[in-house]
Amino acid sequence: MGKRVGMEVSIAIAEAARLANVDVISAYPITPQTHVVEHLSELVADGELDAEFIPVESEHTAMSACLGSAAVGARTFTSTASQGLALMHEIMFLASSLRLPVVMAVANRALSGPINIWNDHSDIMSERDCGWIATFAENGQEALDFVLHAYRAGEDARVQLPVMVNFDGFLVSHVIEPIEMPEEAEVRSYLPAYEPARRLDGDHPMTMGPVGIPDIYTESKMAQDAALRASLGPIVEAWKELGKVFGRHYEPIMCHGAEDADILFFAAGGLVETIRTVVDGLREKGKKVGVASLKLWRPFPFEDFVRIASRPRVLVVVDRCLSFGGPFGPMASELKAALYGTDRRPQIVEFVAGLGGRDVPHADILTMYEAAERVLAGGPVPKPAIVGLRE
Numbered sequence: 001m002g003k004r005v006g007m008e009v010s011i012a013i014a015e016a017a018r019l020a021n022v023d024v025i026s027a028y029p030i031t032p033q034t035h036v037v038e039h040l041s042e043l044v045a046d047g048e049l050d051a052e053f054i055p056v057e058s059e060h061t062a063m064s065a066c067l068g069s070a071a072v073g074a075r076t077f078t079s080t081a082s083q084g085l086a087l088m089h090e091i092m093f094l095a096s097s098l099r100l101p102v103v104m105a106v107a108n109r110a111l112s113g114p115i116n117i118w119n120d121h122s123d124i125m126s127e128r129d130c131g132w133i134a135t136f137a138e139n140g141q142e143a144l145d146f147v148l149h150a151y152r153a154g155e156d157a158r159v160q161l162p163v164m165v166n167f168d169g170f171l172v173s174h175v176i177e178p179i180e181m182p183e184e185a186e187v188r189s190y191l192p193a194y195e196p197a198r199r200l201d202g203d204h205p206m207t208m209g210p211v212g213i214p215d216i217y218t219e220s221k222m223a224q225d226a227a228l229r230a231s232l233g234p235i236v237e238a239w240k241e242l243g244k245v246f247g248r249h250y251e252p253i254m255c256h257g258a259e260d261a262d263i264l265f266f267a268a269g270g271l272v273e274t275i276r277t278v279v280d281g282l283r284e285k286g287k288k289v290g291v292a293s294l295k296l297w298r299p300f301p302f303e304d305f306v307r308i309a310s311r312p313r314v315l316v317v318v319d320r321c322l323s324f325g326g327p328f329g330p331m332a333s334e335l336k337a338a339l340y341g342t343d344r345r346p347q348i349v350e351f352v353a354g355l356g357g358r359d360v361p362h363a364d365i366l367t368m369y370e371a372a373e374r375v376l377a378g379g380p381v382p383k384p385a386i387v388g389l390r391e
Contacts, residue, residue: 002182002246009140009172010035012179013079013105013165016147018049019187020103023074026054026065030084031117032169033107037079059084063091063102070100071208073199075151078102081169082109085123089130095162096131097224098208099197101154102162104132105147108269108320109169110356118357119169121269121320124297125330131224133163133231134297136268140177142295143167145248148182152191153238159231160197166297168270170357182246190245232299252301253308257283257290263372264312264346266335268294271318271353271360278365289369294331302338309339314372315346318387320354328352328384347375350384364388 007015014036017025025044027037043049052069056062059080070076080088085106095102110116111123124134133154137143143165150163167173200208212220236252243249256276258264265275272293282289292308309315319329327333332350339345349372354360364387375381 002180002186004178004180006176007140007179007181008035008174008176009143009167010107010174011039012140012144012181013147013167014039014043015181016144017077018043019182019184020075020077020148020151020191022049022051022077024052024054024066024069024076025078026056026062026069026076027078027080028056028059028062028084030059030081032109032173033079033081033084033105035173036105036107040077059087060091063088063095066102067091067095067098067100070095070102071098071200073194073196075155075194076102077104079105079107081107082111082117082123085127086111089127092127092130092132094209096228097220099160099227100162101151101160103147103150103154104162104164105143106164106166107169107173108166116356117169119171120355120357122322124164124166125321125323127164128298128330131161131228132298133161133228133235135163135165135295136297137165137167137172138270138272138293139172140175140179141248142250143172144179145242145246145250148187148191149238149242149250151194152241153231153235155194156234156238157197159227159234161228161231166269171270180246180248186245190242228299232301235296250295251304252296253304254293254295255290255308256293258292258308258311259290260288261290261312262288262376263314263316263369264289264309265291265316265318265368266294267291267318268297268331269320271320274360274362275318275365278362278369282369300334300338305335305338306342309335309346310342310344312346314375315348316368316372317348317350318368319350319352322352322355322386332384347381349375349381351387352384353387355386358388360387
């Protein structure tokens with residue numbers, strides 16, 4: 001078993017990349033992600049990690065370099081946040097369409113403007129349709145585990161897709177937590193050496209990413225979508241294997257108090273831990289309430305969600321991103337779509353909370369719960385609302 005240590009979460013993520021024995025790190029510093037790649041640069045400079053560290057002039061170049069290294073068969077890592085992720089946007093689609101299993105840690109941060117360096121999920125939600133596998137970590141232990149899981153799942157011969165691990169900027173990234181640091185032997189048993197399904201080799205020439213003329217473009221996009229959807233099985237298998245090796249067990253959606261819940265919160269990221277604390281207090285008072293934590297955003301675990309959502313009578317969806325001019329919260333809109341046409345659908349109460357790092361105290365979560373209680377009692381479903389919005 002690994003040793004428990006107190007460690008900043010960003011450092012733990014960098015240590016996960018070290019344990020994964022990555023070959024190439026290409027990255028650009030941006031708040032609040034910088035500590036991840038700073039520590040990796042130290043590990044490489046000090047000889048503790050035998051890897052190439054490529055300091056680049058922008059995140060666009062960082063992802064471009066990642067594609068080059070992954071294309072020749074190197075185990076590749078990068079990390080970014082917010083505007084940096086947005087600058088990568090063009091290249092993100094290439095990574096997934098070329099089936100290159102790059103792993104990227106994303107310290108979720110609000111997008112400008114106005115300029116804001118604090119946490120919400122607007123950056124990752126803007127990359128929803130880029131074709132990457134995407135997971136959400138609540139805390140440092142999950143972030144470390146999910147980096148190792150990302151390589152195990154993304155590099156699977158049945159998958160061969162890039163993976164991003166999302167963790168809340170500052171609220172998780174800069175917090176010192178107790179981390180169960182795996183032994184290298186354990187990691188080697190879980191994560192074998194990378195054997196790419198294809199690679200660029202001058203002795204065996206091949207082409208990656210040729211022009212997609214109209215006659216083949218539609219079929220190529222359908223094949224890409226099919227590959228991402230088919231990755232669900234290997235992703236779950238990789239989590240099950242992680243549980244066997246490290247004793248920590250994960251599923252696409254993890255529930256707390258949901259077995260008898262009439263009201264079920266649904267959220268992702270570090271806010272879930274705060275909601276869980278409030279839920280525990282309510283359950284002590286006899287309230288039938290629970291919380292579901294989304295771990296896997298893409299591919300979306302439709303069957304798991306429909307099964308879980310069929311139990312409660314009211315679903316409280318807490319988004320950390322505002323979809324301008326559209327269906328308010330991006331996660332809520334997807335959950336509604338997933339339930340459309342099913343036999344039993346709960347009433348859905350939608351909230352957006354914590355934009356730009358605004359605190360979400362217990363009182364705000366109780367306010368959301370009280371709105372759900374009124375619906376449970378037969379009242380009308382309220383319009384979507386931003387929690388804590390000043391008049």
